[in-house]
Amino acid sequence: MRCCERCFKDPEIKAIIRGNNTRGNCDFCHSNNVFICNLENNEYLKDNFESLLDVYTPIDEMEHTYPKEKADLIKNILCTQWSIFNLDTDAVYKFLVSLLPEKYSEQPTLFDNPIGISGTVDEEYMSRYSILGTYQWEDFVKEIKEKNRFHTNIINKDNLKTILLSTCKQYKAGSIFYRARICHDKQGFDEKDMGAPKAPNVSAGRANPEGISCLYLADSIDTTFHEIRAGVFDYVTIGTFRLLKDIEVINLAAIDKISPFQEIDCSLLAINLPHLRKIEYEISKPLRRHDSLLDYLPTQYISDYIKSIGFAGIEYKSTMCKLGVNFAIFNEKLFECIDTKSYDIDSLTYGYSGVE
Template sequence: MNNICESCFEDKELKGFILSEGEIKLCDFCSCSNNKVIAIEELLDFFDELLGNFESHSEGSGVSSLISLIQGDWNLFRNNGTGSKFLNIIINRLALPFFNADVPVQYSQEILSNVNYWFKLKEQLKWERRYLIDINYLTDELGWDGFFESKFAVGKNDILYRARLHQNTNDEKFSPEKMFCPPRELSTAGRANPMGIPYLYLSDKQETILYEIRSAYLDEVSIGKFSVKKSLTEDVLISDFTEKPTIYHPTEVNKKIKSKLLKEYISRDLSQPLRRYDSELDYIPTQFICEFIKTFTGVKGLKFTSSLHNVGNNYVIFNQDIFECIEVNKINISKVEISYN
């Protein structure tokens, strides 16, 4: 088997490469004759780089087969069958220390040590040192300042939502001015913002923001619609923790893997619901990493998946002055669904 077509892959960058460099011939993997194909020799360097980031490992916690880990994290191939067939040929040609695509593996210790430093850093920030963390170690040694480069611009026609609970029945809806953050003197600590430094928390769905504020049956809520100020001339760039990253980035595969894994850890902590008995110490690591990202990327905020309403996404905006509240509506909560373990 020498040729493989773009339809045998799901990675959009790799598909694009085959479409630009390939020619229409019979695919030896799916037998399609209408797609562009490329000789697998053209992909040997990339897969040599990719597979060098895995280590064979005895079965156990955190260990998957090579094809399962690649597909589960990157969805590189159209399906597992095609991926296994292709990887078995590649492994044989590259003489890699894997027998086949089903060998149990995990990411290399170099990768795991890098991204798992997040857990050590969280303990340091909470219990050892808070204001004099070794930033040079995070940037020069671990390269974390390069892991948050994926950005997107919030469009001026995009609508985001913020909600406020009413304390008294039949109160008038809040004014647009009252839908913003409280004054810094009254600002409490959150997952992303330290006390006294208010950030604007928004969601991209009305239902999501109602989950986020823990609205209950018969609550009265004001929901504000927010958009980027029309007068703003620069793009509002956001660091995106929700994107589905591609792995086909020759010479940067190792970096892309670390970036994905680290962002998953941070996103999980950012979206962790605030509980009434949480300590503000638990917020310090995510407050720190938000400040780190803001400083080293220049983004205006973050986007991450809501853990309370997983079809919606949350936004943290570092400077609320770049948004305006264009409309406020008052609603009554008529139904609440509860699940439990």
């Protein structure tokens, strides 16, 4: 059986299959003349999927009771919780059985019966491996909003750091980003007015607390137009920013899609996936007019921690502009505004849906 690079979303596996430099037809997604690899003699795929499957145990074989509602089949877990495959669940099942025939004959229940991570019902294991110990994201939100803001012990920073380092991304000096400001007239702003708001007149955002300056940038003019949320007939100035030195940011847009096939403990990643999805969702959630500033505390905490371990900023996806990417840069001096151009918002299109 042969799989191909199109069967996968995972960048590590795609690179390995491409590296084989063999073209042919895929038995799983049925693409033709694509980079393929033969499952029978690919030790890389066998070893990596075997390690990932070993994170899980059939719930009937666990020594303790595991909540049935949290158990699922391996094919479903790999499709819904991980960002590995571009295949449907039945094709994933076929792939696993074809890749690991010996494992299937030794332990068919791992492939065919509901499974779970046995450690997730063990307090000591969770304290050691989860970024939130035995707590859920909602407990952390309540703690930081209502109980202990600056010195909470809920977050296991060592585990958080290990995971964050897997989403580190480099940008080279000279990279170009954009920032928009709504202006009073068609003259707009010039370069010196386009930087981050200065302390103490800084309002809170998802990545910065009130009073602490942060430069919010976007990857394109289109993204920044969406993010600024100008009204019709507003004037908007777009500043073009050039990066002055090489930097590293933490890509929170990818934090719930980290490959288990890179240098990271699969178990650590597996038990933290629900928390990582929350972080990814919360950081990119649009600010609403009537939000309580307290709602930003959890993501401000994560962002502040990323700053404290030496990264230049965070990257997260735009929910206002499909495929757009935003950046929160902790030190605005890393960039210079090299150009501005002003625009008149002459029309707007509103989208809406009923509130559930």
